[in-house]
Amino acid sequence: MRIDVAIAHATERLSAVSESPRLDAEILLGRSIDMPRSYLLAHPEDELDDATRSRFEEVLKRREDGVPMAYITGIREFWSHEFAVSPATLVPRPETEMLVDLALSEIPRDATWQVLDLGTGSGAIAVSIACERPLCEITGVDISEDALAVARENARAHASGNVIFECGSWTAPVRGRTFDLVVSNPPYVRNDDEALAALEHEPQSALAAGDDGLDAIRVIAADCPDVLVAGGLLAIEHGFDQADEVRSLLESRGWTDVRCHNDLAGLPRVTAARRSGK
Ligand SMILES: C[S@@+](CC[C@H](N)C(=O)[O-])C[C@H]1O[C@@H](n2cnc3c(N)ncnc32)[C@H](O)[C@@H]1O
Incomplete structure (x- = not known):
């Protein structure tokens, strides 16, 4: 899955629990690939490998469960x-x-x-x-x-x-x-x-x-x-x-x-x- 597609899907999923679903999605994906958000925006066509997708899925689920961003990022x-x-x-x-x-x-x-x-x-x-x-x-x-x-x-x-x-x-x-x-x-x-x-x-x-x-x-x-x-x-x-x-x-x-x-x-x-x- 491409970065921009993954962000779009995640934004939709988080819109029920977050007031800033796109920002949350970008921060969580950035952490999953260990890159700043600016990298995601500059490389929307990059494909996510399986390991990244499963890390991203894990944090997305926690956020969907209502866990505050600060507890997921620790900051x-x-x-x-x-x-x-x-x-x-x-x-x-x-x-x-x-x-x-x-x-x-x-x-x-x-x-x-x-x-x-x-x-x-x-x-x-x-x-x-x-x-x-x-x-x-x-x-x-x-x-x-x-x-x-x-x-x-x-x-x-x-x-x-x-x-x-x-x-x-x-x-x-x-x-x-x-x-x-x-x-x-x-x-x-x-x-x-x-x-x-x-x-x-x-x-x-x-x-x-x-x-x-x-x-x-x-x-x-x-x-x-x-x-x-x-x-x-x-x-x-x-x-x-x-x-x-x-x-x-x-x-x-x-x-x-x-x-x-x-x-x-x-x-x-x-x-x-x-x-x-x-
Ligand atoms: C609303 S939080 C505030 C935390 C931090 N000062 C802030 O503003 O983000 C209240 C804090 O009071 C602490 N607390 C609760 N009962 C307490 C007590 N009897 N004596 C001292 N601290 C207590 C809690 O552990 C918690 O960290």
Whole structure:
């Protein structure tokens, strides 16, 4: 089968599961023949050998089964860096770049701050901040050792010598330390949310957070004052329909200056608040 014909067939098959079926088909075929996409476009008449066709068929089937491209390729772009991902990590989402943006707007360029990233997953947030603020030390915490193995790989790949990772539940592994800024993209999906079914290939422990989706945020709001300097900022990503609840639970815990920030789609996505006290 010729390259252009194989891409056309695969595009048709993937159109039911993907918003970018042709791009997916080209990336998957490129990986199957170990060539960049540009090669496919320049050599549409090349014939695929049997070994390539069977490799291509294997990855196409996984994609048809709904496996995210990032798990098939092992890579996801975030904040203009390539991050390794695995089924133990959430696939970093573009809207989460807002948290990095907000953190960077808070941290002066020459600051030597201690920054905490709770629920670091692949380390995408921690490593992105570390690359932009090399004088700061970023600590990423996650409950999953398997996710942290991927995060450590990402820190090494991006030469982020200023990131460390700790395993444990939320602030437990960093008790006794004080941070200037805390960021978190915690699980925030309601247990009965139908969207969870569509995300079946991603770790449910990275997504679901109780009946109202706020279990993790509740713990973070309660525990972070103990590890944050007075006046320090906590910035949390949440669902677009959770802004009011997140505001009231932060205010009920004594957080001040609570502000919600919209994502690029105009949806309330990140709420930031300051630790009160001196
Ligand atoms: C929504 S994912 C975010 C991953 C990554 N920060 C990102 O934005 O792509 C939430 C992360 O929180 C972690 N997590 C869940 N429960 C936790 C807990 N009790 N303590 C620490 N991390 C937890 C999950 O393992 C997962 O990596």
